[in-house]
Amino acid sequence: MNLIQYASKKERVHVEQIIREQPVLKDADNVTIKTISVRKSLGLTMDVFAPAAVSDEPLPVLVDIHGGGLIAGRKEQNRNFCIRMAQNGYLVFAPDYRLVPETNIFGQISDVLEALCHRRPRLGIRWRCAELVRRGRQCRCFLGIYGGRCDA
Numbered sequence: 001m002n003l004i005q006y007a008s009k010k011e012r013v014h015v016e017q018i019i020r021e022q023p024v025l026k027d028a029d030n031v032t033i034k035t036i037s038v039r040k041s042l043g044l045t046m047d048v049f050a051p052a053a054v055s056d057e058p059l060p061v062l063v064d065i066h067g068g069g070l071i072a073g074r075k076e077q078n079r080n081f082c083i084r085m086a087q088n089g090y091l092v093f094a095p096d097y098r099l100v101p102e103t104n105i106f107g108q109i110s111d112v113l114e115a116l117c118h119r120r121p122r123l124g125i126r127w128r129c130a131e132l133v134r135r136g137r138q139c140r141c142f143l144g145i146y147g148g149r150c151d152a
Helices: 004-022 075-087 104-120 140-148
Strands: 031-039 046-051 061-065 091-095 127-137
Touching: 004 075, 031 075, 031 104, 046 075, 046 104, 061 075, 075 091, 091 104
Parallel strands: 061 091, 061 127
Antiparallel strands: 031 046, 046 091
16 A cells, blocks of 8 residues: 555544534525436435525635545535525535546546536526636646636
8 A cells, every 4th residue: 555545544433433523404494405326337426505595696606625635525514504604695516526546636626527517407596607617726726727617
């Protein structure tokens, strides 16, 4: 086992513990949450969080790309944040992507692009990319910047 594999295994165990210990929001009833298959053969999905009350106005979009140093992390670790943002009127996309060492950075960028552009869900909700917000720091920001932008 090389250093990257060792660090990856250790971090993934830590992330799973964080997800298990995350409190469950009790007031998430006013949010619609859908999980959409992105790359079925790889088991990748994207969670979509939307305000339950749909209006005729297009919603601003927030893309939450989970962190983890490119070697760990899962979209579920930011679930409460995504629910809160949907409660505040955002349409939130939380894609999952493959981690190192299963792939490299180019595979990760490809996974994020596939989720956001090629598998863009038809939700019956109007949304505007002009107000696209990418949340993140470090690796999340890196993947968001290189993931580019797609027009809805």
